[in-house]
Amino acid sequence: MVDLYFVGVDVGSLSTDVSIIDHSGKVLSEIVIPTGVNGSEAAEEAFDSALKLADLSREGITAITATGYGRASVTFATGKTTEISCHGVGAHQLFPRTGTVIDIGGQDSKVIQIDSRGRMLDFTMNDKCAAGTGRFLEVMANRLELDLDELSSPANIEGESAPISSTCTVFAESEVISLLAKNTPREEIVHGLQRSIVNRIWSMVTSIGIEGEVTLTGGVAHNRGLVTLLEEKLGLTLNIPENPQTVGALGGAHIARRAYQRSLEPATN
Amino acid sequence: MIIPDRSEYLKALAQSGQKIMGVLPALYPREILWAFDIHAAEIWDPPGELLHANAHLQTTICPIVKKSLEFILKEPDIINAGYLFPHTCDSLQNLGTQVKDLIGVSLPVYTFYNPKGSFNNTTTKYYQDILKNFQSTLEASYGPLDPEKLLAACVLSHNIDSHLLAIQLARMTDHLSLNNLEYFKLMRAQEYLLPTDYLSLLEQVDILDQPSETPRARLMVSGILPPTSEILEFLDELGVSIVADDLLAVSRRIPKFPMDVPVSPLDYLTDRFFILPSCSTRGGDLDERLHHLSKLMNASQAQGMLFNMVKFCEPELFDHRLLVKTLREKSIPVLTLETELESHISGQDKTRIEAFTELLFEMVSP
Ligand code: SF4
Numbered sequence: 239m240v241d242l243y244f245v246g247v248d249v250g251s252l253s254t255d256v257s258i259i260d261h262s263g264k265v266l267s268e269i270v271i272p273t274g275v276n277g278s279e280a281a282e283e284a285f286d287s288a289l290k291l292a293d294l295s296r297e298g299i300t301a302i303t304a305t306g307y308g309r310a311s312v313t314f315a316t317g318k319t320t321e322i323s324c325h326g327v328g329a330h331q332l333f334p335r336t337g338t339v340i341d342i343g344g345q346d347s348k349v350i351q352i353d354s355r356g357r358m359l360d361f362t363m364n365d366k367c368a369a370g371t372g373r374f375l376e377v378m379a380n381r382l383e384l385d386l387d388e389l390s391s392p393a394n395i396e397g398e399s400a401p402i403s404s405t406c407t408v409f410a411e412s413e414v415i416s417l418l419a420k421n422t423p424r425e426e427i428v429h430g431l432q433r434s435i436v437n438r439i440w441s442m443v444t445s446i447g448i449e450g451e452v453t454l455t456g457g458v459a460h461n462r463g464l465v466t467l468l469e470e471k472l473g474l475t476l477n478i479p480e481n482p483q484t485v486g487a488l489g490g491a492h493i494a495r496r497a498y499q500r501s502l503e504p505a506t507n
Numbered sequence: 508m509i510i511p512d513r514s515e516y517l518k519a520l521a522q523s524g525q526k527i528m529g530v531l532p533a534l535y536p537r538e539i540l541w542a543f544d545i546h547a548a549e550i551w552d553p554p555g556e557l558l559h560a561n562a563h564l565q566t567t568i569c570p571i572v573k574k575s576l577e578f579i580l581k582e583p584d585i586i587n588a589g590y591l592f593p594h595t596c597d598s599l600q601n602l603g604t605q606v607k608d609l610i611g612v613s614l615p616v617y618t619f620y621n622p623k624g625s626f627n628n629t630t631t632k633y634y635q636d637i638l639k640n641f642q643s644t645l646e647a648s649y650g651p652l653d654p655e656k657l658l659a660a661c662v663l664s665h666n667i668d669s670h671l672l673a674i675q676l677a678r679m680t681d682h683l684s685l686n687n688l689e690y691f692k693l694m695r696a697q698e699y700l701l702p703t704d705y706l707s708l709l710e711q712v713d714i715l716d717q718p719s720e721t722p723r724a725r726l727m728v729s730g731i732l733p734p735t736s737e738i739l740e741f742l743d744e745l746g747v748s749i750v751a752d753d754l755l756a757v758s759r760r761i762p763k764f765p766m767d768v769p770v771s772p773l774d775y776l777t778d779r780f781f782i783l784p785s786c787s788t789r790g791g792d793l794d795e796r797l798h799h800l801s802k803l804m805n806a807s808q809a810q811g812m813l814f815n816m817v818k819f820c821e822p823e824l825f826d827h828r829l830l831v832k833t834l835r836e837k838s839i840p841v842l843t844l845e846t847e848l849e850s851h852i853s854g855q856d857k858t859r860i861e862a863f864t865e866l867l868f869e870m871v872s873p
Pocket residue numbers: 532569570571572595596597598599731788817819820821822823
């Protein structure tokens with residue numbers, strides 16, 4: 239059998255991720271790089287790196303799905319699909335019993351319900367604001383002079399939590415400034431910020447409900463403090479992928495594979 | 508079929524000496540205005556930036572009210588016979604009072620208080636009383652109303668409705684070769700064309716003998732106004748057709764079924780009002796509205812519902828939650844977009860729409 243390779247390229251606001259799979263769905267390589275100011279260049283660079291890692295060339299690729307907010311800038315893609323569908327399919331591939339996907343991305347968050355085949359049934363997206371997203375954490379990490387790893391330390395979830403009442407990033411940042419001025423311990427502020435994101439996600443989850451297992455995707459899934467709080471709030475254990483940032487790209491690669499298989503169907507009839 | 512541009516058409520009409528009244532949304536007895544030779548130019552979403560209106564209104568007032576006030580404050584020379592404020596919602600009613608008492612526009616300001624609630628003896632009597640009052644108010648300025656002219660206006664209105672009903676049906680069954688943008692341009696042209704011109708336009712609409720190509724997905728839309736042109740074009744690009752609507756600006760102003768040719772204007776106007784589809788702005792019964800929506804969805808085979816919500820629209824938001832819940836319980840996919848009547852579609856909304864259509868396509872694919 240001729241070797242068939244499928245690629246998903248997810249151009250997000252913060253990172254560009256590429257996943258390459260073979261005809262059986264086996265992952266051959268995955269890459270995450272910062273998107274920077276040019277989504278198109280980031281896609282090219284990430285694609286080349288992923289090819290190199292998998293020891294493949296562009297000519298050997300069968301189909302490519304572009305996804306993410308910069309999907310239109312991926313000129314070498316053979317198809318494009320929204321990140322919402324891609325995250326559903328990606329989560330299903332990793333955890334087949336997933337019924338609900340929570341994706342906390344760089345500039346938006348989504349809750350997606352999928353069926354037993356990974357097909358999207360319903361979704362909701364946060365509204366026109368960075369609250370409850372990766373960007374929110376980035377802004378706050380900057381303000382607190384912590385790096386993102388420090389912001390996710392599980393030690394931070396112990397003890398008191400400072401009240402952060404604003405759901406708006408700009409107002410929440412002012413609250414953080416006031417708390418710092420009052421010498422509130424940074425751990426408490428971090429805890430308060432994580433709680434604020436969790437509350438935001440919670441309201442989205444309740445608007446469409448939870449079905450089946452819940453898989454958390456997006457870079458924020460690395461934040462162990464936030465994951466613990468979210469699990470506590472939802473009363474369940476979340477599926478956390480090994481590479482939560484590449485789930486959309488992985489879903490894209492599987493969608494490319496599925497589209498290719500479908501394109502063959504009439505010929506085999 | 509060429510649909511004249513709204514502002515050019517109205518300018519030319521005003522220059523020709525036509526009496527033109529600016530009418531705010533949504534339900535009013537257009538036939539009475541026509542019988543007085545007054546043209547109703549409806550003001551829903553006038554273009555232009557908000558510069559002065561914000562100084563008079565709270566931030567939580569809907570953009571239709573804000574944009575209307577901005578338009579009125581500019582004292583457009585196309586409006587020469589005054590403004591009519593139907594009681595569609597509290598915000599519009601307040602605007603009517605404000606414009607008259609506080610802002611002091613130079614043209615006359617009229618109000619029309621539609622009955623809330625469904626058809627019964629009290630609402631019927633009330634509606635007939637306000638029709639008569641409205642007529643008397645206009646008579647005070649324009650002289651006695653000619654009953655023959657009122658009957659002729661009702662017949663014209665009946666004729667327009669009959670065409671619109673046929674076009675709606677053709678849309679639901681793919682017997683119309685208009686894309687989303689063309690369809691809603693046609694439906695909304697009644698907001699500014701003279702009724703005779705609008706009727707001629709409707710007469711030109713080609714209803715096909717055979718269904719045209721089936722769209723990739725079929726959608727129904729609910730709310731106050733259709734989605735913006737950019738969204739309609741985007742849906743066209745994606746191969747999604749809006750096959751039915753529950754929009755205040757469109758279908759909620761068309762009787763649910765054909766009526767007999769008018770004989771008595773008062774009875775005709777009353778019957779017509781009460782057989783309009785149920786609407787949040789009339790305090791209609793929600794079960795009745797749900798029933799109507801599911802009938803439309805079945806008839807048009809729509810696979811999903813798009814709620815195009817005007818931000819801060821209280822009457823619509825009041826019903827929206829329960830409508831969404833009920834549709835979801837029936838496994839009907841629902842997408843809600845919120846609009847401030849901006850002309851550009853945000854990247855997030857584009858993704859929402861695209862993801863929603865992917866969901867619909869998955870439903871129809873094997
Ligand atoms: S959009 Fe809603 S709140 Fe605004 S004028 Fe219309 S009915 Fe009233």
